[in-house]
Amino acid sequence: xxxxxxxxxxxxVSEGTPVLLRCNYSSSYSPSLFWYVQHPNKGxxxxxxxxxxxxxxxxxNGFEAEFKKSETSFHLTKPSxxxxxxxxxxxxxxxxxxxxxxxxxxxxxxxxxx
Amino acid sequence: xxxxxQTPKHLVxxxxxxxxxxxxxxxxxxxxxxxxxKAKKPPELMFVYSYEKLSxxxxxxxxxxxxxxxxxxxxxxxxxxxxxDSALYLxxxxxxxxYTEAFFGQGTRLTVV
Numbered sequence: 001x002x003x004x005x006x007x008x009x010x011x012x013v014s015e016g017t018p019v020l021l022r023c024n025y026s027s028s029y030s031p032s033l034f035w036y037v038q039h040p041n042k043g044x045x046x047x048x049x050x051x052x053x054x055x056x057x058x059x060x061n062g063f064e065a066e067f068k069k070s071e072t073s074f075h076l077t078k079p080s081x082x083x084x085x086x087x088x089x090x091x092x093x094x095x096x097x098x099x100x101x102x103x104x105x106x107x108x109x110x111x112x113x114x
Numbered sequence: 115x116x117x118x119x120q121t122p123k124h125l126v127x128x129x130x131x132x133x134x135x136x137x138x139x140x141x142x143x144x145x146x147x148x149x150x151x152k153a154k155k156p157p158e159l160m161f162v163y164s165y166e167k168l169s170x171x172x173x174x175x176x177x178x179x180x181x182x183x184x185x186x187x188x189x190x191x192x193x194x195x196x197x198x199d200s201a202l203y204l205x206x207x208x209x210x211x212x213y214t215e216a217f218f219g220q221g222t223r224l225t226v227v
Contacts, residue, residue, distance in 0.1 A: 032213045043118075043204060044157070044218040051213035090156055099212050100145050100164055104156035 004093045006105035014113045019078040021108045023091030026072060032094040033074045034102075035065055039087045047089075050074060061085070086112045118219035120205050126225045129195060135222045137188040137205030146188040147206040147216065148180060157204055163188060164210065195226045 007022040025031060033050040048059025055067045065076045074091060091105040118139045127133045137146065144165050149157035162170035163182040177199075179191040188205055202223055206216040 032215075034215055036218075041202075041223070043220040044206075046215050046217070049213070049215050096212055099214065100147075100162050100169060100208075100210070101159065102147075102206075102216055104158075107156050 004091050004103055004105040006089075006091050006108050008108050009106065010109050010111065012111040012113060013081045015083055016080050019076070019081045019085065019110065021076040021089050021091075021110065023074045023076065023105060024072055025074060025091075025093045027093060027095055029096045030069065031096060032099065033065075033067065034092040034094070035059065035063070035074075035076050036090045036092060037087050038090065038107075044090065047076070081110075081112045083112050083114065086110055118205055118207055118217050120203075120219035120222050122222060123220065124223045124225075126227060127192065127195065128227055129197070131195075132191070132193045134192065135190040135203055135205075135224075137190075137207075137219060138186055139207040139217070140186055141207060141217065142185075142209075143207035143217070144185060144210050145208045146182060147208075148178075148188070148190050149204040149206065149218075151202040151204055151221070153201075161190075192224075195224075197226050200225045 004025045035047040036044040037047050038044050047063050048057045050057050050067045058064045063078050067074050089108045093103045121136045146163045148160040151157040159172050160174045161180045166182045177194050181189040202221045204221045205219040208214050208216045
């Protein structure tokens with residue numbers, strides 16, 4: 001069975017400081033992993049995806065994530081938060097044996113203080 | 115064109131009404147999805163169409179009826195809904211295969227009165 005756990009429901013940072021949003025997954029195989037962002041009352045936008053080509057994945061808006069198989073983690077980071085980063089972030093796993101299923105984590109709400 | 119377009123953006127319907135949500139993509143994706151998202155919750159998968167055939171139904175009540183008329187269009191027909199069905203309904207599409215991401219529309223905000 002596949003699942004994804006986002007370890008923090010809320011994260012609050014000051015503008016200009018680093019962001020860390022944590023995600024752990026469970027999967028029988030190395031899955032596809034994604035991070036999506038959702039601004040209030042909007043759809044979901046892909047930030048980045050892991051496709052087995054490289055363990056450090058760079059995405060849009062300065063975000064990146066590192067796939068660590070030994071820790072079954074795919075944490076999202078950004079060196080310097082911007083006010084516009086305030087949103088809900090979802091870690092998503094898609095198993096290789098059922099790639100038409102996307103399993104969502106519970107989400108992490110990022111608050112950025114001025 | 116990397117957009118998934120959903121109409122309408124907002125919909126208010128009574129419990130005896132029949133309405134439809136529409137979704138369109140022109141990326142050549144052969145998998146299309148309906149998700150339901152309640153406030154402050156992650157999206158929940160409802161249906162998946164693969165090559166215009168329903169491949170996954172996550173035990174959704176029959177008052178929700180999906181339809182895929184062609185490879186670019188996906189509809190969700192609504193009938194006799196309950197107030198608890200009020201939510202943001204998201205459509206998505208993806209290529210078939212490994213390591214492919216889903217592209218999401220902006221959603222339809224549905225209110226059942």
